[in-house]
Amino acid sequence: MKLFFDPDLLIEESDDGKVWIYSSGNHKWLKGNSAVKILVKTIAQNSGIVDFEKIKSEFIDHRPKLSDEEIKQAIDDMVKAEIFFYRKANLEESIQQFKREYQIQKSQPPKIAYLHPTHRCNFHCWYCYNAKITKDKSNELSTNDWIKSIEKLEQIGIKKFVITGGEPLLREDLYEILKRTKTTTISYELLTNGSLFNEENFWKLNSVIDRFVISLDSLDKEIQGRNRGIKYFNHILKNIEMFSKYFPEKLWIRSIITSDNINDIERTRRELRERYNISNYVATIFLPNSYEQIPSMPDIKKLIKIENEHISEETFLNYGPNYKLKCGGGTSIIAIDAKGDIYPCQNFIEETQFKISNVLNDNWYDELMDSPIRERFRKLSVNEKEICKECPYRYLCGGGCPAISWRVYKRLDAFLPFLCEYLRNDARRRLMHSSTVKVR
Ligand code: SF4
Numbered sequence: 001m002k003l004f005f006d007p008d009l010l011i012e013e014s015d016d017g018k019v020w021i022y023s024s025g026n027h028k029w030l031k032g033n034s035a036v037k038i039l040v041k042t043i044a045q046n047s048g049i050v051d052f053e054k055i056k057s058e059f060i061d062h063r064p065k066l067s068d069e070e071i072k073q074a075i076d077d078m079v080k081a082e083i084f085f086y087r088k089a090n091l092e093e094s095i096q097q098f099k100r101e102y103q104i105q106k107s108q109p110p111k112i113a114y115l116h117p118t119h120r121c122n123f124h125c126w127y128c129y130n131a132k133i134t135k136d137k138s139n140e141l142s143t144n145d146w147i148k149s150i151e152k153l154e155q156i157g158i159k160k161f162v163i164t165g166g167e168p169l170l171r172e173d174l175y176e177i178l179k180r181t182k183t184t185t186i187s188y189e190l191l192t193n194g195s196l197f198n199e200e201n202f203w204k205l206n207s208v209i210d211r212f213v214i215s216l217d218s219l220d221k222e223i224q225g226r227n228r229g230i231k232y233f234n235h236i237l238k239n240i241e242m243f244s245k246y247f248p249e250k251l252w253i254r255s256i257i258t259s260d261n262i263n264d265i266e267r268t269r270r271e272l273r274e275r276y277n278i279s280n281y282v283a284t285i286f287l288p289n290s291y292e293q294i295p296s297m298p299d300i301k302k303l304i305k306i307e308n309e310h311i312s313e314e315t316f317l318n319y320g321p322n323y324k325l326k327c328g329g330g331t332s333i334i335a336i337d338a339k340g341d342i343y344p345c346q347n348f349i350e351e352t353q354f355k356i357s358n359v360l361n362d363n364w365y366d367e368l369m370d371s372p373i374r375e376r377f378r379k380l381s382v383n384e385k386e387i388c389k390e391c392p393y394r395y396l397c398g399g400g401c402p403a404i405s406w407r408v409y410k411r412l413d414a415f416l417p418f419l420c421e422y423l424r425n426d427a428r429r430r431l432m433h434s435s436t437v438k439v440r
Pocket residue numbers: 327328329330333344345346347400401402403404
């Protein structure tokens with residue numbers, strides 16, 4: 001019997017003996033044990049030819065008396081999981097089928113909109129991607145125009161709105177806008193620096209917002225100060241306490257990991273849980289906004305070590321192997337700036353060559369769906385990227401964010417050497433925490 005398989009078959013193994021077999025070309029995987037690993041390796045090394053005697057000899061130390069029936073059963077399981085194929089044509093079809101699934105369809109409307117009620121901010125974080133954006137208040141959409149815009153976006157099927165900025169709480173009419181547009185099917189997530197809640201807006205906003213995300217880089221004043229400034233530090237802690245008392249489950253804290261706070265991330269995570277009963281914590285790596293900012297990135301090896309030791313299984317179960325497949329910019333995600341201009345994602349705001357339309361235009365939807373900019377993003381593929389296209393982790397990794405590629409190299413599809421190792425580790429971790437069918 002001869003089996004066919006993707007030549008880039010990956011075998012990942014955890015310290016406790018679990019094994020993941022990943023077929024790169026068709027993005028299929030299964031979870032097994034050391035016996036599965038031996039079986040796959042033996043068959044792969046024998047160019048797909050199933051030599052029962054050879055396989056049994058590999059199992060002498062593990063499972064003496066392995067029968068032909070057991071081997072056949074295990075192979076059948078792997079054929080069902082599309083790791084092995086009885087016919088070459090079926091392998092090729094599986095690879096082509098996945099390529100088709102990977103491509104976002106032109107007719108598929110966006111699902112998530114990032115709204116920027118304002119670009120003004122009361123903070124001056126040194127790494128902010130928004131720093132160069134015009135902060136002219138007079139250009140901002142009025143209350144009624146925002147209501148109209150959200151209604152238009154909802155009509156095309158957008159159900160998740162991420163309200164960001166700038167600092168969105170600087171818009172005093174924020175609650176009014178959200179109250180008048182909130183429906184049971186709309187989900188609102190608010191990204192904020194956490195400094196401007198008070199007794200009044202806290203309760204009002206909690207009646208319309210489904211999830212709050214406060215950006216906080218450390219519970220240590222000095223460390224937080226180095227990244228984000230210390231001016232509002234005590235206010236932020238007071239506001240976190242308020243959430244902790246009334247709605248701990250609705251609050252997420254997000255830290256940007258820089259070289260300044262990398263050693264403090266675990267303490268922040270622990271203290272948030274112990275002192276504030278906040279267990280929703282996410283720390284994301286600082287991404288450079290220019291070539292010059294690359295040296296400000298945290299030490300990648302150190303970060304990988306911390307993440308491998310501390311990041312919980314649940315995190316990866318939420319963001320499994322399909323998570324990084326493809327950037328959704330311009331296709332499943334759009335961003336609306338304070339003037340109502342539409343961009344592929346918030347990272348391109350005021351890069352005028354990426355402006356798609358304005359949400360208040362009568363024909364904005366046609367302009368969006370037929371936009372050559374949207375088409376450019378839709379066609380971005382890790383299979384076209386130098387270096388990444390040869391990488392067996394490519395579909396698990398996605399090859400990194402096109403906005404970072406644009407900022408650093410002025411291209412949307414550059415390989416990001418300063419991130420590759422980190423992205424690969426993340427891809428491996430997501431695969432190795434996936435809950436997939438266990439094979440005997
Ligand atoms: S460009 Fe980057 S930030 Fe924007 S949607 Fe794509 S991956 Fe996300």
